[in-house]
Amino acid sequence: MFYILAALILLTVNPSISENPPEKKPKPSPTPFQDWDYIVYSQRWPITGCSQWEERSSQNTCSLPHDNTTWTVHGLWPTKIGANGPFFCNSAIHFDPDQLAPMMKELQEYWTNVEANTKPNSLWKHEWNKHGTCAASLPLLNSVTNYFKQGLEWNQDFRLSSMLSKSNIVPNTQGYNISDVYNAVKVATGKNPEIECVVDGKSKQSLISEIRLCFNKSLDLIDCNVSKFGGQDGDILSNCNGNKNVMYFATVPNNTYTEEVIRDVYFDDVDEPNLEICIEYFNFQGRLLKLYSIIKFLMWFTL
Ligand SMILES: *[C@@H]1O[C@H](CO)[C@@H](O)[C@H](O)[C@H]1NC(C)=O
Numbered sequence: 001m002f003y004i005l006a007a008l009i010l011l012t013v014n015p016s017i018s019e020n021p022p023e024k025k026p027k028p029s030p031t032p033f034q035d036w037d038y039i040v041y042s043q044r045w046p047i048t049g050c051s052q053w054e055e056r057s058s059q060n061t062c063s064l065p066h067d068n069t070t071w072t073v074h075g076l077w078p079t080k081i082g083a084n085g086p087f088f089c090n091s092a093i094h095f096d097p098d099q100l101a102p103m104m105k106e107l108q109e110y111w112t113n114v115e116a117n118t119k120p121n122s123l124w125k126h127e128w129n130k131h132g133t134c135a136a137s138l139p140l141l142n143s144v145t146n147y148f149k150q151g152l153e154w155n156q157d158f159r160l161s162s163m164l165s166k167s168n169i170v171p172n173t174q175g176y177n178i179s180d181v182y183n184a185v186k187v188a189t190g191k192n193p194e195i196e197c198v199v200d201g202k203s204k205q206s207l208i209s210e211i212r213l214c215f216n217k218s219l220d221l222i223d224c225n226v227s228k229f230g231g232q233d234g235d236i237l238s239n240c241n242g243n244k245n246v247m248y249f250a251t252v253p254n255n256t257y258t259e260e261v262i263r264d265v266y267f268d269d270v271d272e273p274n275l276e277i278c279i280e281y282f283n284f285q286g287r288l289l290k291l292y293s294i295i296k297f298l299m300w301f302t303l
């Protein structure tokens with residue numbers, strides 16, 4: 001534990017070491033950027049996102065969409081069958097915030113950076129660098145503009161709050177059986193979604209965090225793949241607790257900062273964050289990742 005910690009602290013002061021961290025297995029060769037099978041389109045319930053963010057620090061503040069029914073885009077994630085990623089592909093296209101200017105209003109409202117006290121472009125930059133660079137192997141998504149436009153378009157085409165409310169699932173304080181939530185989306189789209197929950201550090205309640213839809217390389221909606229989680233046909237694709245109701249709150253619960261929430265927001269879009277991804281992200285973003293987050297992440301990782 002301390003050795004890894006020391007190694008990572010070294011990384012923070014000397015990025016050149018990061019090419020070859022001591023005692024790290026040789027890096028597997030990076031996945032070619034076109035080597036993926038389908039896109040996972042992830043939307044967040046911003047109320048849950050905000051609750052998680054505020055729990056992590058008493059300094060944290062949120063920005064929420066004006067329309068209190070909006071599920072916001074998290075990202076479009078190219079995915080290989082049976083795996084997560086690829087991530088951070090070797091695309092020549094660099095993130096350019098100027099390209100987002102014409103759609104800034106829509107991005108703020110529908111692809112909201114809920115974590116208000118972060119850099120204004122940080123969510124979009126991260127999504128582009130980690131996932132957009134891989135998506136760019138498709139002509140339909142081969143620019144920053146096309147990637148973000150597609151995310152906004154799907155947000156309008158697949159309005160989760162309307163889909164859910166048609167099955168009488170509206171935000172409340174009692175929560176819902178996860179099968180009912182899952183079936184509501186499945187009935188509305190005709191395809192299997194994936195649903196992710198997070199556990200609230202303080203109340204230990206399971207909160208609905210993200211609902212994901214899957215698309216093939218023609219950008220047609222397809223079933224998310226059951227075998228990804230080692231399940232079988234008919235299973236629910238979800239990490240949510242099936243033994244008690246999952247919460248779909250209308251407003252951010254009255255949180256207080258708690259030490260127990262140690263997941264970093266930058267890792268929340270992989271099922272099983274691992275050290276390699278951590279280091280990769282670290283290399284990429286340089287010193288942007290705070291040491292605090294690394295220590296918290298390591299605690300999570302090693303516990
Ligand atoms: C689901 O994944 C498995 C391997 O994990 C693969 O064999 C199968 O073809 C996939 N099904 C679909 C519909 O993509």
Ligand SMILES: *[C@@H]1O[C@H](CO)[C@@H](O)[C@H](O)[C@H]1NC(C)=O
Nearest residue numbers: 215216217218219220221222
């Ligand atoms: C995507 O799905 C649509 C509808 O099922 C199908 O017509 C199309 O051929 C698929 N595209 C690819 C690349 O698999």
Ligand SMILES: *[C@@H]1O[C@H](CO)[C@@H](O)[C@H](O)[C@H]1NC(C)=O
Nearest residue numbers: 177178179180242243244245
């Ligand atoms: C949720 O619904 C499923 C299927 O109807 C049922 O088997 C399960 O017991 C329910 N869970 C809860 C917590 O009510």
Ligand SMILES: *[C@@H]1O[C@H](CO)[C@@H](O)[C@H](O)[C@H]1NC(C)=O
Nearest residue numbers: 066067068069171249250251
């Ligand atoms: C959402 O906004 C509508 C219209 O402004 C308002 O009537 C409603 O009470 C709000 N719902 C919640 C849960 O805040």
Ligand SMILES: *[C@@H]1O[C@H](CO)[C@@H](O)[C@H](O)[C@H]1NC(C)=O
Nearest residue numbers: 202251252253254255256257
């Ligand atoms: C939130 O909780 C704190 C401490 O538990 C309490 O002092 C405060 O009044 C609560 N605020 C609301 C709006 O319930």
